[in-house]
Amino acid sequence: MNKLILKKRREKALLRHHPWVFSGAVQSVEGSPGLGETVAIHTVDGRFLAWGAFSPSSQIRARVWSWDENQKIDPDFLRKRIHNAILLRETWIDQTGTNAHRLIHAESDGLPGLIVDRYGEALVMQVLSAGIEHWRDEIVHLLAEILNPNTVYERSDVAVRELEGLPVRTGLLYGKQPDQPILIKENNLKYKVDILGGQKTGFYLDQRDNRQFCQTISANKSVLNCFAFTGGFTVNSLAGGASSVLSIDSSEEAIHLAKENTLINQGSLDKCEWIVGDVFEELRLLRDQGRQFDLIILDPPKFAPTASQAQKAARGYKDINLYGFKLLKPGGVLMTFSCSGGIDEAFFQKIVADAALDAGVDAQILQRLNQAADHPTHLAFPEGAYLKGLVVRVGK
Numbered sequence: 001m002n003k004l005i006l007k008k009r010r011e012k013a014l015l016r017h018h019p020w021v022f023s024g025a026v027q028s029v030e031g032s033p034g035l036g037e038t039v040a041i042h043t044v045d046g047r048f049l050a051w052g053a054f055s056p057s058s059q060i061r062a063r064v065w066s067w068d069e070n071q072k073i074d075p076d077f078l079r080k081r082i083h084n085a086i087l088l089r090e091t092w093i094d095q096t097g098t099n100a101h102r103l104i105h106a107e108s109d110g111l112p113g114l115i116v117d118r119y120g121e122a123l124v125m126q127v128l129s130a131g132i133e134h135w136r137d138e139i140v141h142l143l144a145e146i147l148n149p150n151t152v153y154e155r156s157d158v159a160v161r162e163l164e165g166l167p168v169r170t171g172l173l174y175g176k177q178p179d180q181p182i183l184i185k186e187n188n189l190k191y192k193v194d195i196l197g198g199q200k201t202g203f204y205l206d207q208r209d210n211r212q213f214c215q216t217i218s219a220n221k222s223v224l225n226c227f228a229f230t231g232g233f234t235v236n237s238l239a240g241g242a243s244s245v246l247s248i249d250s251s252e253e254a255i256h257l258a259k260e261n262t263l264i265n266q267g268s269l270d271k272c273e274w275i276v277g278d279v280f281e282e283l284r285l286l287r288d289q290g291r292q293f294d295l296i297i298l299d300p301p302k303f304a305p306t307a308s309q310a311q312k313a314a315r316g317y318k319d320i321n322l323y324g325f326k327l328l329k330p331g332g333v334l335m336t337f338s339c340s341g342g343i344d345e346a347f348f349q350k351i352v353a354d355a356a357l358d359a360g361v362d363a364q365i366l367q368r369l370n371q372a373a374d375h376p377t378h379l380a381f382p383e384g385a386y387l388k389g390l391v392v393r394v395g396k
Contacts (some may be wrong), residue, residue: 002031002063004052014041016051019064019107021052026061029054033316035133035165038065038073047098053112053131057165061114075138078111081140085109092373097188102374108384109376110202114162116143117201119182119193122151122202125173130164140173151175155201155340170196174386181257187212189235190264191258199229199301201253206339206371206387207299209230213369213391214297214335215240221294224248224286226279226320226325231258233297233335234272242295246273247280257338282317283323298336303343310342316342317351318358325359330396337369337389348388362395 006014010025021041033039033054039062041049048069054061065073085104093101104116106128113129124145125132140152152174152306161168181192186208195202211232218240225233228247237245251253255276262269275282279300298320303313317338324334349365354365369389371377377384 002029002033002037002039002054004029004033004041004054005050006043009043011043011047011049014064014067017064017067017377019112019381020060021062021064021229023059023061034134036130036132038131051266053129053134055130055164057188058130058163060129063107063131065110065112065131075142078135078139079146080140081110082139082146085111086146088376089374098186098188098208098292100184100191100193100203100205100362101208101372105375105384107381108378110378114139115201116118117203117205119147119184119189119195119202121149121184122182122195123147123149123180124153124155124227126158126201127156127166127169128158128160128164130166133166144174151178153178153195155195182344188217191230191232191235191237191261191262193230194253194257197253198257203228204232204299205214206375207337208372209373210335210337210369210372210389211236213367214295217333217391218295219244222292222329224296226283226296226298226324227300228258229254229299231261233299234258235261237295237297238262238266238271242271244271244273246275246293248275248277248279250276250278252276278321280323283320283327287323287326292327292332294329294332296324296328296332296334298324300337302337303338310340310347313340313343314347314351317348318355321352321355322359325361325363325394328361328394330394332394333366334363334392334394335369336388336392337387339387341383341386343388345385345388349390351389356392356394363392364395365390366393367391385387 005028007027039054043054050064050067052064103118113132114236115126117124141312154173157168157170181194193202215236223237223242223245225247228249234245234247303316371387
């Protein structure tokens with residue numbers, strides 16, 4: 001049996017069921033476990049702690065499958081975890097007007113490093129850890145058997161794989177290559193999604209509830225949607241009765257798809273402005289032009305993937321929020337987000353508060369926003385709660 005022996009008094013996190021074992025906590029490895037193979041994790045005095053997937057190149061040396069010593073890590077184990085994840089979505093996600101959601105959310109669903117997103121009859125899979133890489137073919141077989149999709153497509157083209165000693169990879173895993181783009185429904189609105197080349201797995205499914213919230217507060221408002229991507233917040237603002245929407249993104253392809261998504265749902269682009277450009281530069285230009293808006297959405301990409309990058313990233317978050325506050329009309333509302341795992345909720349609120357102070361505005365938090373229920377957070381794994389959002393109103 002392959003074993004991973006922890007240093008003395010380094011088992012506390014595992015006893016609290018946190019699923020990561022860092023390299024600095026490891027005293028020795030017994031046997032010769034290969035990449036992603038299962039190891040028994042023990043204390044230095046021989047007490048069993050958990051079964052984990054071994055990753056010899058990563059700072060996260062093992063990711064826990066189970067704390068049950070009698071549990072076998074085999075296809076039946078994977079089948080049960082996948083089934084439980086699917087059942088959760090069937091129970092909690094209203095699918096009458098939505099056919100796109102996250103099916104498996106990695107550690108929080110007990111499958112560390114596995115992401116599976118559903119877009120209609122297509123599944124998009126990300127393999128982010130050595131353990132999932134080891135079981136990749138079996139997982140594809142199980143997804144095909146349980147769900148009978150038309151397509152399983154891999155989008156393992158993310159930098160985190162390199163930390164695991166794995167090459168980036170994309171391609172068809174099962175079924176037929178999908179017609180592009182795929183048309184999905186979300187809260188009875190329609191979107192074209194590029195699962196082959198779009199950001200993440202093609203769409204920001206974690207913002208589903210927040211897009212719907214945006215719709216409820218958009219009536220008769222002038223809206224600025226920054227980092228607009230393919231127009232999710234734009235489409236919802238217009239569906240909620242916005243008087244105008246200016247959408248900014250650095251990707252010409254994303255803005256093209258955002259226009260198509262707007263036309264599908266609204267039939268017209270009459271209320272829309274579009275800018276392809278760097279959001280920071282465009283916000284400065286809008287400030288210099290004296291433009292102001294009733295509602296501003298700031299949904300930037302991940303500035304700080306890890307806590308070590310948080311301080312550096314804070315500057316970027318502060319700058320965009322500072323511009324946001326300066327561009328708001330008196331009484332206006334800012335919806336601002338961070339999806340950076342390295343920045344927690346308290347730090348994000350401090351950044352936004354500092355931006356408001358520098359902008360010379362008084363502001364109050366009306367609501368806190370998080371990821372949708374198909375992106376659950378395990379209680380012992382706070383890192384899973386990566387999306388933070390604030391709805392902030394400035395004084396008149």
